Amino acid sequence: MTLTKAELKTLLAIEEPIKMIKLASKLGLSKGTLSALLHSLEKKGLVELEGKKPMVVRPANNKVTQLLRRIAIDFPHVNPEVLTGSNLKVISALDVKPQPLWVIQLKANVSKATLYRVLNELMERLIVGKKEEGYFVSERFALFKVFADEYFYLQNSIKVRGFDPNASLVWSGVEELILATGTFKGKSLGDFQLTGLSRFSDFGLPLISSGVYHYYWPARELSLEEVVVHALRLGRDARELLYTIVLLKGKGFNEGKLKRLAAKFGISNTVDDLLEYLKGMNKPYPFPSREEVEELCRQYFGGCDYDNEGKAD
Secondary structure, three states: OOOOHHHHHHHHOOOOOEEHHHHHHHHOOOHHHHHHHHHHHHHOOOEEEEOOOOOEEEEOOOHHHHHHHHHHHHOOOOOHHHHOHHHHHHHHHOOOOOEOHHHHHHHHOOOHHHHHHHHHHHHHOOOEEEEOOEEEEOHHHHHHHHHHHHHHHHHHHHHHHHHOOOOEEEEEEOOEEEEEEOOOOOOEEOOEEEEHHHHHHHHOOOOOOOOOEEEEEOOOOOOHHHHHHHHHHHOOOHHHHHHHHHHHHHHOOOHHHHHHHHHHOOOHHHHHHHHHHHOOOOOOOOOOOHHHHHHHHHHHHOOOOOOOOOOOO
16 A cells, blocks of 8 residues: 555656656556556556556646655655655654654554664654654655655545545544444444444443444454544544443453553543543543443443553553
Protein backbone atom coordinates (compact mmCIF):
# COMPACT_ATOMS: atom_id res chain seq x y z
CA MET A 1 0.00 0.00 0.00
CA THR A 2 3.03 2.30 0.14
CA LEU A 3 4.71 3.76 -2.93
CA THR A 4 7.49 1.81 -4.63
CA LYS A 5 10.54 3.56 -6.09
CA ALA A 6 9.43 2.68 -9.61
CA GLU A 7 5.94 4.04 -8.99
CA LEU A 8 7.27 7.31 -7.60
CA LYS A 9 9.68 7.77 -10.51
CA THR A 10 6.81 7.15 -12.94
CA LEU A 11 4.50 9.55 -11.12
CA LEU A 12 7.09 12.34 -11.12
CA ALA A 13 7.51 11.91 -14.87
CA ILE A 14 3.82 12.65 -15.48
CA GLU A 15 3.73 16.42 -15.16
CA GLU A 16 0.88 16.80 -17.66
CA PRO A 17 -1.25 14.51 -19.85
CA ILE A 18 1.05 12.29 -21.89
CA LYS A 19 0.63 9.36 -24.26
CA MET A 20 1.68 6.06 -22.75
CA ILE A 21 4.09 5.29 -25.60
CA LYS A 22 5.84 8.63 -25.09
CA LEU A 23 6.00 8.07 -21.32
CA ALA A 24 7.53 4.61 -21.86
CA SER A 25 10.25 6.18 -24.03
CA LYS A 26 10.83 8.95 -21.47
CA LEU A 27 11.31 6.42 -18.65
CA GLY A 28 13.11 3.80 -20.74
CA LEU A 29 10.53 1.13 -19.84
CA SER A 30 8.77 -1.55 -21.86
CA LYS A 31 5.03 -1.12 -22.48
CA GLY A 32 4.31 -4.14 -20.29
CA THR A 33 6.31 -2.86 -17.32
CA LEU A 34 4.88 0.65 -17.61
CA SER A 35 1.33 -0.70 -17.97
CA ALA A 36 1.66 -2.61 -14.68
CA LEU A 37 3.03 0.50 -12.92
CA LEU A 38 0.26 2.73 -14.28
CA HIS A 39 -2.53 0.37 -13.28
CA SER A 40 -1.07 0.18 -9.77
CA LEU A 41 -0.91 3.98 -9.59
CA GLU A 42 -4.49 4.16 -10.90
CA LYS A 43 -5.69 1.85 -8.12
CA LYS A 44 -3.93 4.12 -5.63
CA GLY A 45 -5.80 7.13 -7.00
CA LEU A 46 -2.66 8.86 -8.31
CA VAL A 47 -3.12 8.75 -12.09
CA GLU A 48 -6.00 8.65 -14.55
CA LEU A 49 -5.90 6.54 -17.72
CA GLU A 50 -7.93 7.50 -20.77
CA GLY A 51 -8.48 5.67 -24.04
CA LYS A 52 -6.64 2.63 -25.32
CA LYS A 53 -4.98 3.39 -28.65
CA PRO A 54 -3.33 5.61 -27.79
CA MET A 55 -3.68 5.52 -23.99
CA VAL A 56 -3.27 8.93 -22.37
CA VAL A 57 -1.97 9.23 -18.82
CA ARG A 58 -2.66 12.22 -16.62
CA PRO A 59 -1.86 12.91 -12.96
CA ALA A 60 -4.88 12.69 -10.66
CA ASN A 61 -6.01 16.04 -9.30
CA ASN A 62 -5.73 15.50 -5.54
CA LYS A 63 -3.68 16.69 -2.56
CA VAL A 64 -1.18 13.84 -2.82
CA THR A 65 -0.08 14.63 -6.38
CA GLN A 66 -0.12 18.38 -5.66
CA LEU A 67 2.09 17.94 -2.59
CA LEU A 68 4.49 15.66 -4.42
CA ARG A 69 4.92 18.22 -7.18
CA ARG A 70 5.55 20.93 -4.58
CA ILE A 71 8.15 18.77 -2.81
CA ALA A 72 9.93 18.10 -6.12
CA ILE A 73 10.16 21.87 -6.72
CA ASP A 74 10.99 22.99 -3.17
CA PHE A 75 13.46 20.19 -2.38
CA PRO A 76 15.35 19.45 -5.62
CA HIS A 77 18.43 18.33 -3.64
CA VAL A 78 16.52 15.58 -1.80
CA ASN A 79 16.21 12.18 -3.47
CA PRO A 80 12.41 11.66 -3.79
CA GLU A 81 12.89 7.94 -3.08
CA VAL A 82 12.93 8.95 0.59
CA LEU A 83 9.12 9.02 0.24
CA THR A 84 8.75 5.34 -0.64
CA GLY A 85 8.36 2.02 1.16
CA SER A 86 8.84 1.91 4.92
CA ASN A 87 10.22 5.46 4.89
CA LEU A 88 6.75 6.72 4.04
CA LYS A 89 5.26 4.80 6.97
CA VAL A 90 7.78 6.15 9.48
CA ILE A 91 7.48 9.74 8.25
CA SER A 92 3.71 9.55 8.69
CA ALA A 93 4.13 8.13 12.21
CA LEU A 94 6.51 10.94 13.20
CA ASP A 95 5.51 14.42 14.32
CA VAL A 96 7.20 17.80 14.66
CA LYS A 97 7.10 17.14 18.41
CA PRO A 98 9.44 14.43 19.78
CA GLN A 99 7.97 10.97 20.36
CA PRO A 100 9.55 7.89 21.96
CA LEU A 101 10.57 5.02 19.71
CA TRP A 102 7.87 2.64 20.92
CA VAL A 103 5.11 5.09 19.99
CA ILE A 104 6.57 5.69 16.53
CA GLN A 105 6.86 1.94 15.95
CA LEU A 106 3.23 1.38 16.94
CA LYS A 107 2.01 4.12 14.62
CA ALA A 108 4.23 3.10 11.71
CA ASN A 109 3.36 -0.61 11.89
CA VAL A 110 6.96 -1.64 11.18
CA SER A 111 9.48 -3.87 12.93
CA LYS A 112 12.01 -2.40 15.34
CA ALA A 113 14.87 -3.24 12.95
CA THR A 114 13.10 -1.44 10.08
CA LEU A 115 12.37 1.55 12.30
CA TYR A 116 16.02 1.94 13.31
CA ARG A 117 17.19 1.62 9.71
CA VAL A 118 14.72 4.22 8.44
CA LEU A 119 15.36 6.68 11.26
CA ASN A 120 19.11 6.49 10.71
CA GLU A 121 18.65 7.19 7.00
CA LEU A 122 16.29 10.10 7.65
CA MET A 123 18.63 11.57 10.27
CA GLU A 124 21.54 11.42 7.82
CA ARG A 125 19.43 13.46 5.41
CA LEU A 126 18.51 15.90 8.26
CA ILE A 127 14.82 15.15 7.74
CA VAL A 128 14.53 13.73 11.25
CA GLY A 129 16.05 15.05 14.47
CA LYS A 130 16.50 13.53 17.91
CA LYS A 131 16.12 14.94 21.41
CA GLU A 132 16.04 13.36 24.83
CA GLU A 133 12.26 12.97 24.54
CA GLY A 134 12.47 11.15 21.23
CA TYR A 135 12.53 11.57 17.45
CA PHE A 136 10.78 14.25 15.39
CA VAL A 137 10.41 15.59 11.85
CA SER A 138 12.51 18.71 11.33
CA GLU A 139 10.27 21.74 10.77
CA ARG A 140 11.99 22.41 7.47
CA PHE A 141 10.70 19.05 6.20
CA ALA A 142 7.24 19.21 7.75
CA LEU A 143 5.81 19.05 4.22
CA PHE A 144 7.11 15.49 3.96
CA LYS A 145 4.96 14.55 6.95
CA VAL A 146 1.92 16.25 5.38
CA PHE A 147 2.51 14.31 2.16
CA ALA A 148 2.82 10.97 3.97
CA ASP A 149 -0.37 11.58 5.97
CA GLU A 150 -2.31 12.59 2.85
CA TYR A 151 -1.03 9.55 0.99
CA PHE A 152 -2.29 7.11 3.62
CA TYR A 153 -5.54 9.06 3.99
CA LEU A 154 -6.13 8.65 0.24
CA GLN A 155 -5.37 4.92 0.33
CA ASN A 156 -7.63 4.44 3.34
CA SER A 157 -10.41 6.43 1.66
CA ILE A 158 -10.22 4.14 -1.36
CA LYS A 159 -10.39 1.14 0.98
CA VAL A 160 -13.48 2.59 2.66
CA ARG A 161 -15.28 3.14 -0.66
CA GLY A 162 -14.58 -0.48 -1.56
CA PHE A 163 -16.21 -1.59 1.69
CA ASP A 164 -19.26 0.64 1.35
CA PRO A 165 -19.66 3.54 -1.13
CA ASN A 166 -21.73 5.41 1.47
CA ALA A 167 -19.28 4.92 4.35
CA SER A 168 -16.97 7.66 5.63
CA LEU A 169 -13.42 7.54 6.95
CA VAL A 170 -13.39 8.74 10.58
CA TRP A 171 -9.83 7.82 11.60
CA SER A 172 -6.83 7.23 9.37
CA GLY A 173 -3.51 5.70 10.34
CA VAL A 174 -0.62 4.01 8.55
CA GLU A 175 -2.33 1.18 6.67
CA GLU A 176 -5.17 1.05 9.20
CA LEU A 177 -8.48 2.87 9.54
CA ILE A 178 -11.84 3.21 11.22
CA LEU A 179 -14.90 3.90 9.11
CA ALA A 180 -18.50 4.82 9.85
CA THR A 181 -21.47 3.42 7.98
CA GLY A 182 -25.23 3.35 8.40
CA THR A 183 -25.34 -0.26 7.19
CA PHE A 184 -24.67 -3.16 9.53
CA LYS A 185 -22.47 -5.71 7.73
CA GLY A 186 -22.06 -8.22 10.53
CA LYS A 187 -19.43 -8.37 13.24
CA SER A 188 -16.69 -9.16 10.75
CA LEU A 189 -16.28 -9.00 7.00
CA GLY A 190 -12.87 -10.14 5.84
CA ASP A 191 -10.34 -7.99 7.67
CA PHE A 192 -12.98 -5.45 8.69
CA GLN A 193 -14.14 -5.80 12.30
CA LEU A 194 -17.12 -4.11 13.92
CA THR A 195 -15.77 -1.94 16.73
CA GLY A 196 -16.61 0.80 19.22
CA LEU A 197 -19.71 0.71 21.42
CA SER A 198 -21.49 -1.63 18.99
CA ARG A 199 -18.92 -4.32 19.82
CA PHE A 200 -19.31 -4.05 23.61
CA SER A 201 -21.93 -6.82 23.41
CA ASP A 202 -19.13 -9.35 22.81
CA PHE A 203 -17.89 -8.58 26.32
CA GLY A 204 -21.24 -8.74 28.11
CA LEU A 205 -22.49 -5.18 27.62
CA PRO A 206 -25.15 -5.09 24.87
CA LEU A 207 -26.13 -1.56 23.86
CA ILE A 208 -28.85 -0.19 21.61
CA SER A 209 -27.31 0.92 18.33
CA SER A 210 -27.41 4.59 17.37
CA GLY A 211 -27.77 3.54 13.73
CA VAL A 212 -24.12 4.23 12.95
CA TYR A 213 -21.69 1.31 12.84
CA HIS A 214 -17.92 1.56 13.00
CA TYR A 215 -15.48 -0.90 11.46
CA TYR A 216 -11.74 -1.18 12.01
CA TRP A 217 -9.36 -2.49 9.32
CA PRO A 218 -7.26 -4.65 9.24
CA ALA A 219 -7.95 -7.30 11.88
CA ARG A 220 -9.35 -10.82 12.15
CA GLU A 221 -10.39 -10.25 15.76
CA LEU A 222 -10.28 -7.45 18.33
CA SER A 223 -9.38 -7.46 22.02
CA LEU A 224 -11.38 -5.69 24.69
CA GLU A 225 -8.64 -3.04 24.94
CA GLU A 226 -8.77 -2.35 21.20
CA VAL A 227 -12.54 -2.01 21.16
CA VAL A 228 -12.42 0.35 24.16
CA VAL A 229 -9.73 2.58 22.65
CA HIS A 230 -11.60 2.71 19.34
CA ALA A 231 -14.78 3.72 21.17
CA LEU A 232 -12.97 6.51 23.04
CA ARG A 233 -11.23 7.69 19.86
CA LEU A 234 -14.62 7.98 18.16
CA GLY A 235 -16.23 9.89 21.03
CA ARG A 236 -15.39 10.88 24.59
CA ASP A 237 -18.70 12.22 25.83
CA ALA A 238 -20.71 11.07 28.85
CA ARG A 239 -22.18 8.02 27.11
CA GLU A 240 -18.86 6.61 25.90
CA LEU A 241 -17.19 7.20 29.26
CA LEU A 242 -20.02 5.65 31.29
CA TYR A 243 -20.22 2.42 29.31
CA THR A 244 -16.45 2.13 28.95
CA ILE A 245 -15.98 2.43 32.71
CA VAL A 246 -18.67 -0.16 33.38
CA LEU A 247 -17.15 -2.58 30.86
CA LEU A 248 -13.63 -2.22 32.27
CA LYS A 249 -14.82 -2.65 35.85
CA GLY A 250 -16.97 -5.61 34.90
CA LYS A 251 -14.48 -7.54 32.77
CA GLY A 252 -10.99 -6.45 33.83
CA PHE A 253 -8.32 -5.43 31.35
CA ASN A 254 -4.63 -5.17 30.60
CA GLU A 255 -3.58 -1.68 31.69
CA GLY A 256 -0.28 -1.72 29.82
CA LYS A 257 -1.95 -2.66 26.54
CA LEU A 258 -4.63 -0.03 27.07
CA LYS A 259 -1.99 2.68 27.55
CA ARG A 260 -0.02 1.60 24.49
CA LEU A 261 -3.10 1.67 22.29
CA ALA A 262 -4.13 5.03 23.74
CA ALA A 263 -0.74 6.48 22.73
CA LYS A 264 -1.12 5.06 19.24
CA PHE A 265 -4.59 6.54 18.77
CA GLY A 266 -3.77 9.87 20.40
CA ILE A 267 -6.04 9.64 23.44
CA SER A 268 -3.49 9.16 26.24
CA ASN A 269 -4.91 12.02 28.34
CA THR A 270 -8.42 10.55 28.20
CA VAL A 271 -7.22 7.08 29.16
CA ASP A 272 -5.05 8.44 31.98
CA ASP A 273 -8.10 10.25 33.40
CA LEU A 274 -10.18 7.10 33.02
CA LEU A 275 -7.61 4.98 34.86
CA GLU A 276 -7.45 7.52 37.68
CA TYR A 277 -11.24 7.38 37.94
CA LEU A 278 -11.15 3.58 38.09
CA LYS A 279 -8.62 3.78 40.92
CA GLY A 280 -10.89 5.97 43.01
CA MET A 281 -10.11 9.54 41.96
CA ASN A 282 -13.18 11.70 41.37
CA LYS A 283 -13.49 13.36 37.97
CA PRO A 284 -15.85 16.12 36.81
CA TYR A 285 -18.46 15.79 34.06
CA PRO A 286 -18.54 14.15 31.53
CA PHE A 287 -17.32 11.41 33.88
CA PRO A 288 -20.31 9.61 35.46
CA SER A 289 -21.29 9.47 39.11
CA ARG A 290 -20.27 6.41 41.11
CA GLU A 291 -23.96 5.61 41.57
CA GLU A 292 -24.56 5.41 37.82
CA VAL A 293 -21.60 3.10 37.39
CA GLU A 294 -22.58 0.79 40.24
CA GLU A 295 -26.17 0.55 39.00
CA LEU A 296 -25.09 -0.54 35.53
CA CYS A 297 -22.50 -2.89 36.99
CA ARG A 298 -25.22 -4.67 38.93
CA GLN A 299 -27.50 -4.72 35.89
CA TYR A 300 -24.98 -6.22 33.46
CA PHE A 301 -22.41 -8.03 35.59
CA GLY A 302 -24.14 -8.61 38.91
CA GLY A 303 -21.80 -6.05 40.46
CA CYS A 304 -18.28 -4.81 39.76
CA ASP A 305 -15.74 -5.36 42.51
CA TYR A 306 -12.72 -5.41 40.19
CA ASP A 307 -10.49 -2.32 40.31
CA ASN A 308 -7.68 -3.62 38.08
CA GLU A 309 -5.14 -2.91 40.79
CA GLY A 310 -1.62 -3.84 39.79
CA LYS A 311 -2.57 -5.47 36.51
CA ALA A 312 -0.28 -3.95 33.94
CA ASP A 313 1.61 -5.87 31.34
